[in-house]
Amino acid sequence: MKLSGSQIIIECLKKEGVEFIFGYPGGAVLHIYDALFGDKKIKHILTRHEQGATHAADGYARACGKPGVVLVTSGPGITNCVTGLATAHMDSVPMIIISGQVSREYVGSDAFQEADATGITRPVTKHNFLVDSRESIAEVFKKAFIIATTGRPGPVLIDIPKDLTDPKVKINFEYPKKVKLRSYKAPISESKSKIDEAAKLLASAKKPMIYAGGGVILGNAHKELAALVKNIGYPITNTLMGLGCYPATDNQFLGMLGMHGTYEANMAMHDCDVLLAVGARFDDRVTGDTSKFCPSAKIIHIDVDPSSISKIIEVDLSLVGETSKILRDLNKAVKPYLKNINKSALKRWWTQIDKWRTKKCLSYKTSKTIIKPQSVIETLYEITKGDAYVTSDVGQHQMWAAQYYKFDKPNRWINSGGLGTMGFGLPAAMGAQLAYPKSEVICVTGEASILMCIQELATCLQYRLPIKVITLNNRYMGMVRQWQEFFYEGRYAMSYMEAIPDFVQLASSFGHIGIKIEKPSELKSKLQEAMNLKDRLVFVDIITDQEENVYPMIKSGQAHNEMHLSPTGKDTELA
Amino acid sequence: MDEKRHIISILVENEFGSLSRIAGLFSARGYNIHCLNVAPTNDESISRMTLVTFCNDQKIKQLAKQLDKLIDVVNVKDLTEETHIEREMLLLKLKCNKNQRDEIKRLTDIFRARIIDVTDTGYTVELTGATEKILAFIESMGKIKIIEMVRSGTLGISRGIDSLENIK
Helix, strand or coil, rough: CCEEEEHHHHHHHCCCCCEEEEEEEEHHHHHHHEEECCCCEEEEEEECCCHHHHHHHHHHCEEEEEECCEEEEECCCHHCCCCCCCCCHHCCEEEEEEEEEECCHHHCCCCCCCCCCCHHHHHCCCCCCCCCCHHHHHHHHHHHHHHCCCCCCCCCEEEEEHHHHCCCEEHHHHCCCCCCCCCCCCCCCCCCCHHHHHHHHHHHHCCCEEEECCCHHCCCHHHHHHHHHHHCCCCEEEEECCCCCCCCCCCCCCCCCCCCHHHHHHHHHHCCCCCEEEEECCHHHHHCCCCCCEEEEEEEEECCCCCCCCCCCCCCCEEEHHHHHHHHHHHHHHHHHHHHCHHHHHHHHHHHHHHHHCCCCCCCCHHHHHHEEEHHHHHHHHHHCCEEEEEEECCCHHHHHHHHHCCCCCCCCCCCCCCCCCCHHHHHHHHHHCCCCCCEEEEEEEEEEEEEHCCCCHHHHHHHCEEEEEEEEEECCCHHHHHHHHHHCCCCCEECCCCCCCCHHHHHCCCCCEEECCHHHHHHHHHHHHHHHHCCCEEEEEEEEECCCCEECCCCCEEEEEEEEECCCCCEEEE | CCEEEEEEEEEEECCCCHHHHHHHHHHHHCCCCCCCEEEEEECCCCEEEEEEEEECCCHHHHHHHHHHCCCCCEEEEHHHHHHHHEEEEEEEEEEHHHHHHHHHHHHHHHHCCCEEEECCCEEEEEEEEEEHHHHHHHCCCCEEEEEEEEECCCCECCCCCCCCCCCC
């Protein structure tokens, strides 16, 4: 089959089973767009900004597990993708970004819309390629998909000079079945004896704790995790990225841990004697002060990425490999040791945990006059029966969504955990909605975050994406304000949002429906009304308590047992 | 923890961008590259880098893992973990008057260096050896004026018949 470079690109994507391309055309990719014109198999989603395209592809990948594909032009096209790439890279999301480059003869000449795409994106991609010949396009694509989707996943960029996509020059095309990647290591598998050692250590615990993160979701290991946790009867906590990898409504689940984690999860972390970490990377928002992290615990760490082991916290035993396989093996290996578990010690441990639970650390003062942001998430959870795909932006609303929406299934909670990218929520929701057109997709956001990618409302109309945008509008950059209240004596420098648009009118000018909710009494009925509009995007602007803070909170540099459970001042309660 | 000198040998795909990935990894994580040397190996698709850095044991382990994670990197080894041989080459351009010529000749003999270029007013000297020897030679120049100095940076290889390429 003789094809042009552009046609080869499209064929490669088809061979990889790509359904959607998120992109924005421009000079250097016009040949590729021409080859895509009228194509029936691949649907192109035209976003309104390249950043939106990357977040949408990211949201798609997080929701369904398949790599998200982005197509953008050279220069500003690819530089606009940098935030999206960094977001996906931090959270290990498989993506393929195809960027046009100026023709080879102009590379390095400061040509119009030229940017050093591979140079700029090197630190924010798992790998990147600058294609230097037509003949290598297919091989590069094959490699890119392997690299993006295996091991610890991540975004891979392919930069293609325009002349290589010239429709007039055609060459033989065959998609390689295999490629040589001698320097790319497949995840190693652990020896039986090491797994056995871990099983023995796990069963020897008197105060065990399991700490599971996003790696369980990325590695599709939630079933194996649940099997082990049920089998062994230990308590489990999830990181922000791991929410949904273990059912939140299960009694063995202690909630999220870390800076805004629950009292019981953080206290159990601090006091445990054996910690099993699965697909988690000991992020600073989780560990707090690393010198006081799990002071009396032996730590076992399961991860697909060898460089995650002992990076922040020195662990006692590491099991490197595919999370699902290792969990399966560990579950098998632990069976003969189950009888060794000190049942009465475990019972005492659960009694202690239940005592911590009675603190009811997520309770908050309700109000009849002003809507509490926490109650919005609780109501959403109730209405959607906990089964919606929830994306979020970054800040207080993100933490409340994580705390109050109980995710029972993986891939339902989609947020920028690592990079903390405001503007992520709406485009990510587009990706999730495209992956699951029949499911409810909610973007929980704030009045500050939503404005960072608001242009994507136009994309939502073009493709009729019935997302529900739930804006917790407190007229502040809430998390910034909270930190200013705690650490800057209430000097709210630049965190007040003056000149907020009328979101109802804004939504309707984009062709959507806007609803404003101001009274606690109408919260449920109006939210229900919004959710009932199944085929429309509804923008719900909810006026919430302006100075509500996110609790519990571990301040930077403090330990898990130094949580603040209520406002600072008189009724400060140190755990 | 104490910072120690480590010699890291890295085999990388001989492709453009490989060097900047490695250099970028060091700068992004705040590690310092003390010296660096790159050239193709007998397999021309692979380049070998030898890199010297000062860091503590925990950091060096993490660094090796991060290097290994780079897609272009075929293999990484900290040579200082085992017995190894290291060499460096020095080219030294010296200004010398008639009286100093004999002294320089004498010193080059002592260090088994070689004079590789001669002019009316100067010598260029070549010396190969471990870093300590190179430094000792430079030190021994005393009042002799150094016009220019080039060092290759450290090259290293493990003792015995093991190869970094075989380990894969």
